[in-house]
Amino acid sequence: MPQKLFGGCACGAVRYECYTDPLVMLNCHCRDCQQASGSAYAAIVAVPKPAVQIRGKLHHHKIVGQTGRATERGFCPSCGSPITITSERRPDVVGLQAASLDDPSTYKPVMDVFISSAQPWDNMDPKLQKHTHGYPDPREGSNRRRDPMTPHQIDLVQSSFAKVAPIADAAAVLFYERLFEIAPEVRPLFHGDLERSPINLYHIRRP
Ligand SMILES: [Zn+2]
């Protein structure tokens, strides 16, 4: 059963309903979303455009956003509540402003996008995926530069290294034993006294 999403503006002149599961929920920190929302970011529920039925008349404001393509924002002309966002980049998708949902507690963002323009007073959840720019469009292939690790991921790497550091010698022995067990053919690549080798790729003999 697809999810039912109901919502509307603050004065009730605009109402919408949508019978579908959201494609993605994300927090957009671009300057345009900041200005249009009057806050640190826009919380957006992206759904397939044909699944949304809107009653009442939205007014639209169109700009060319940070992606270089046009973005159009729909808002209630009476009370000004932002309701929709559509992009030339994905004309088949409409973003519903999460706070316009009748039950905004169903909003569960999975990523922060355009964090390059996030405000210093914006406390982002470190557990969410981070994208420096826009939402990576799966149709645009995988030639994108990888985004840097999130602070949460960096913490995980640093804390697991910190746990291994006091037993580095023993950990190195375990590491090499296991490595040679699963890949005995790499043994000749290593030289020196393994007990004294930290887990260190510089110990791989270069051809
Ligand atoms: Zn309204």
Ligand SMILES: [Zn+2]
């Ligand atoms: Zn935005």
